[in-house]
Amino acid sequence: MIDSLFNLLPDLNKAFYETIYMVLISLAIAIIVGLPLGVLLFVTDKDLFLENRPLKSILGFTVNMIRSIPFIILLVALLPLTNLITGSTIGPTAASVSLSVAAIPFFSRIVETSLREINKGIIEAAVAVGATPWMIIKDILIPEARPGIIQGLTLTTISLVGYSAMAGIIGGGGIGDLAIRFGYYRYDNTVMVTTVVILICLVQLIQFAGDKIARITDKR
Amino acid sequence: MIRVEHLKKEYTTKKGTVIGVNDVSLTIERGEIFGIVGYSGAGKSSLLRCLNLLEKPTSGNVQVDGTNLGNLKEKELREARQKIGMIFQHFYLVSSKTVFDNIAFALKAAGKTKKEMESKVTELLELVGLSDKRDVFPSQLSGGQKQRVGIARALANDPKVLLCDEATSALDPSTTKSILSLLKKINLDLGLTIVLITHEMEVVKDICDRIAVMENGRIVEIGRVYDVFSKPTQELTRSFINSVLDFDLPEHILKKSTGTIVKITFQGSVAEESVVSDMIQKFKVKGNILHGKIEYIQGTPLGIFVMELKGESTEIAMAAEYLRNRTQNLEVIQND
Numbered sequence: 001m002i003d004s005l006f007n008l009l010p011d012l013n014k015a016f017y018e019t020i021y022m023v024l025i026s027l028a029i030a031i032i033v034g035l036p037l038g039v040l041l042f043v044t045d046k047d048l049f050l051e052n053r054p055l056k057s058i059l060g061f062t063v064n065m066i067r068s069i070p071f072i073i074l075l076v077a078l079l080p081l082t083n084l085i086t087g088s089t090i091g092p093t094a095a096s097v098s099l100s101v102a103a104i105p106f107f108s109r110i111v112e113t114s115l116r117e118i119n120k121g122i123i124e125a126a127v128a129v130g131a132t133p134w135m136i137i138k139d140i141l142i143p144e145a146r147p148g149i150i151q152g153l154t155l156t157t158i159s160l161v162g163y164s165a166m167a168g169i170i171g172g173g174g175i176g177d178l179a180i181r182f183g184y185y186r187y188d189n190t191v192m193v194t195t196v197v198i199l200i201c202l203v204q205l206i207q208f209a210g211d212k213i214a215r216i217t218d219k220r
Numbered sequence: 221m222i223r224v225e226h227l228k229k230e231y232t233t234k235k236g237t238v239i240g241v242n243d244v245s246l247t248i249e250r251g252e253i254f255g256i257v258g259y260s261g262a263g264k265s266s267l268l269r270c271l272n273l274l275e276k277p278t279s280g281n282v283q284v285d286g287t288n289l290g291n292l293k294e295k296e297l298r299e300a301r302q303k304i305g306m307i308f309q310h311f312y313l314v315s316s317k318t319v320f321d322n323i324a325f326a327l328k329a330a331g332k333t334k335k336e337m338e339s340k341v342t343e344l345l346e347l348v349g350l351s352d353k354r355d356v357f358p359s360q361l362s363g364g365q366k367q368r369v370g371i372a373r374a375l376a377n378d379p380k381v382l383l384c385d386e387a388t389s390a391l392d393p394s395t396t397k398s399i400l401s402l403l404k405k406i407n408l409d410l411g412l413t414i415v416l417i418t419h420e421m422e423v424v425k426d427i428c429d430r431i432a433v434m435e436n437g438r439i440v441e442i443g444r445v446y447d448v449f450s451k452p453t454q455e456l457t458r459s460f461i462n463s464v465l466d467f468d469l470p471e472h473i474l475k476k477s478t479g480t481i482v483k484i485t486f487q488g489s490v491a492e493e494s495v496v497s498d499m500i501q502k503f504k505v506k507g508n509i510l511h512g513k514i515e516y517i518q519g520t521p522l523g524i525f526v527m528e529l530k531g532e533s534t535e536i537a538m539a540a541e542y543l544r545n546r547t548q549n550l551e552v553i554q555n556d
């Protein structure tokens with residue numbers, strides 16, 4: 001048992017880093033695209049300073065559409081796009097494409113929800129002071145919603161860890177891939193248990209760190 | 221300073237259109253403290269929010285300091301808003317920013333440099349008496365302190381007008397007093413025009429020069445505070461004034477008394493004269509004061525007395541006439 005675990009170590013190591021790699025890339029893209037998208041979903045809403053009903057409808061519809069597709073289907077459906085972007089359909093980089101596509105609407109809705117928690121009066125006070133939309137977003141909305149956004153990031157990261165394991169099904173690499181190759185096809189319980197333990201630890205760690213950061217940034 | 225012409229504000233809701241402001245025309249002079257009173261839903265906030273275009277009027281004109289706000293482009297409107305401060309009932313401070321940063325935000329909006337912000341915020345904190353709270357977050361402040369930060373933020377860009385939406389309604393009476401005296405001080409020192417809406421007549425009595433009484437989106441009465449207090453023409457206005465002057469005579473006193481009961485309102489210097497004793501010397505009547513109060517409205521006394529007059533009815537009629545002439549305001553409540 002110890003022996004087989006030891007033999008597994010190089011594979012495990014590689015899989016672990018692949019998972020981290022996939023999660024980090026998708027997380028970065030979720031932030032870069034999802035944060036502005038979430039802000040846009042919020043500020044184009046009725047009675048807000050960039051009210052724009054058509055844009056709000058289009059964005060809302062697109063986000064909902066992507067979110068309603070089960071990840072496993074998205075994974076397969078996006079293979080052509082993945083090939084176009086990364087030049088391959090297997091490996092962690094390729095898996096990051098569909099992970100990002102899934103994470104963007106997920107995170108943007110969380111951002112939107114966090115922004116909705118802000119008292120409308122605070123936003124109005126900023127409008128009344130003559131601030132530009134950009135200033136209001138940067139200096140009022142984001143800081144006020146920061147604890148919620150950080151909790152959303154934690155949630156997104158944890159979801160991504162789960163989704164990244166699913167990406168193993170189409171040979172995406174990472175811990176999920178390892179679990180499928182060894183645990184599922186070869187009935188290797190040691191690998192199965194080990195990957196589960198690693199995933200549990202990883203998720204706990206992310207949650208702990210996320211909560212901690214959210215608490216530090218909360219000034220209310 | 222502020223000129224409103226035929227202002228109308230309607231809200232479109234799922235249940236149909238709701239009228240906020242209904243054809244209001246109004247001029248507010250430079251340096252004036254103008255009060256708007258009315259019960260909840262009368263349209264006070266709607267009117268006030270149209271003055272800096274937080275609410276876009278359905279029709280009509282709003283002119284502030286000679287500029288018609290409706291004609292401005294986005295950028296010009298932002299600049300105009302920097303010259304119109306606003307404070308709110310619930311303060312609306314940014315909870316993730318310190319007192320300093322809350323105030324500095326307004327200066328940043330006006331494109332001020334770091335150095336300018338530093339010195340201006342320091343000056344403002346001194347003005348509102350919060351120099352020691354500079355680096356504190358709003359959650360650590362009392363209501364009165366939060367409103368002071370709100371005032372400092374509103375004054376950051378040296379506005380010409382300050383709009384106050386129920387600014388003291390969330391505060392206890394003594395904090396209300398201190399905020400009101402701060403507003404008065406700003407009004408005097410900086411020559412700021414203040415428009416404040418409230419449902420508390422106390423506030424109006426203490427600091428306003430003129431008031432408008434609103435009901436159903438319209439202004440039903442408008443005038444100098446003293447005039448409105450001494451000669452209200454609307455029932456609604458009277459009910460507001462009663463909340464301060466509290467002049468309803470207890471029922472049992474009315475029942476018990478046998479003579480003629482008159483309510484005399486003394487205005488200005490007359491309140492200090494010996495009108496009543498003169499009257500008693502001149503006519504063969506006995507006067508019995510049932511109730512009385514002198515209020516000082518911005519330093520000018522306003523006295524209201526309820527008296528029972530006894531004697532020959534012709535003498536009483538003459539005495540009443542005499543009082544009416546010397547006080548200009550006499551109301552016979554009960555004739556025997």
Ligand SMILES: Nc1ncnc2c1ncn2[C@@H]1O[C@H](COP(=O)(O)OP(=O)(O)O)[C@@H](O)[C@H]1O
Nearest residue numbers: 231233238239240259260261262263264265266
């Ligand atoms: N944003 C809004 N949407 C719909 N109706 C509104 C809105 N704001 C105010 N109203 C309505 O307009 C009327 C006047 O409200 P408001 O100006 O807030 O009165 P006040 O400040 O005197 O209490 C009320 O009937 C209120 O329900």
Ligand SMILES: [Mg+2]
Nearest residue numbers: 264265266386
């Ligand atoms: Mg109101």
